[in-house]
Amino acid sequence: MPRNKTTFINLLVELPWWVSVLVSATAYVMMAYVLPSIQTDNQITDAVFQAFVIPAPYIAGLILLAAPFALLNTRRKAIQLDTQRNIQTVRDLHWRNFEELVAEAYRRQGYRVTEGGYGADGGIDLELRKDDLVTLVQCKQWKTQKVGVNVVREMFGVLTAHQANHFIIISSGTFTQQAIDFAAGKPIELIDGPKLLALVNDVQVSPQVTIEKPKVCPKCSGELVERTAKRGPNAGNTFYGCSNFPKCRYTE
Template sequence: MIASNWGILMPRRKSDADRFLDGLFAFLRAMPWWVGPPCILIAWILFAWVVPGVLNLLSGEDTEPFLQQFFGIVSDVSAMLAPFAAGFVAVLWLAALVRKAVDARRLDRQTGIDSIRALSWQDFEQLLAEAFRWQGYRVYITAAGADGGVDLVLEKAGRRTLVQAKQWKSWKVGVKIVRELLGVQVAQQADEVVLATSGQLTREATAFAEANGIRVIDGPQLAELIASVQHMPDKPAAPAATPAPSAQPPDPGTDATAPCPACGAAMVQRTARQGKHAGKSFWGCTTFPACRSTKAMT
């Protein structure tokens, strides 16, 4: 079984209608709240006027009588379904707003790795999904309770990333799981795979992941990820993670509390983990992701 984005359990092989509903919910989930009313109006117009109008154009004088009768029936049914279609979109929009509020509240309640480890595995997966959404990904939750396999599917800029979540507190993730994740990447032809865990990996598992380009987000990195996307304006800033030994030291002439050049908020030290500047420190706005302004450390 696979859980859809809006909480209804679906069979593993989804129909086109199921995928459409999942996509519509994901769209409403990602968009600002005010997008919902126009979508409701569009659904009403589509069923009440657009479909009947097109069918009336098809029912010309040259059309067979039985086709004219068929088009007339479909047109009448479409007009009758208009309020139901609009109502369904409204319910889906409200469900998306509720889910967005619940996920945002869960994200902002986290105070560090201990609070993350205290979550249930379902809340752990939802927390990861919300964190990736704030990084600009479209997220699909693909697990309905069974531990193992792919739990999240991320899409961004035409790239597809598979995420396996391990809410393990008392033991380390072994190399067998990392090997299986690599096999899933090859089988599904994904662009990237990520292993996210609230615990740690064994030394062998870490070496295998590094050798095969598998991105690992372990306990300390996970806490840093969650802290970087928390967006409640009245939430105290999380302690900055200790820079890696290879990280560039901060410029003594730069103050961490200097105002952000874009919004005036305080700046904090961060460390780039990807791209050509990986391992280097920079100043980032504390209101990220609302403000993405950065300053280089010279």
């Protein structure tokens, strides 16, 4: 997904609260004590270093303001994960919240998670690190459309370019059989809606998720997915259609 440019304060808000405290303290010590104590042969440089004493408390205080917001942001992400109940609540999330949900789930599994900031096309949404292994994650919150093989091929190229150990593609929907076949035998893991729910359920403080068995098409044994009619007398109403459409046009 496209991302806006991240400011320094926004970055601090996304990080643990103690990072803001540490950066604030470091900035104050550097500006109020370290730089003014440096003596050079240039009087202008010395004057500039001495001048840092004046804005030091203000800049440190501004950085410190990010700490409570970071704490609230961390709490919000935790609540967001712990209140998920089924695949529909996951699909109702905004795409950015969907990425946060996935990030928080892996964070609770002991991964060091870096969110976003890898490019305007969103090729990499998360970076996971554990035991010196690097895993890249792409989040696809596709509700009615299957993730095709082209996406998996593209991410395999990204995996190779970044020399990572593993790549995970996560969707709240499903993957085409071609995508599944292409990923087989490669360091690529495909996590669909049911697997994502199982992941969320495993890390919730008090498991809330209801994992439902997917509806099966009686004609071709494909999965029935929920769709919304876009036109006709039933426009706006939801129905179940076969995921193998247009080869199979079964609905209910």
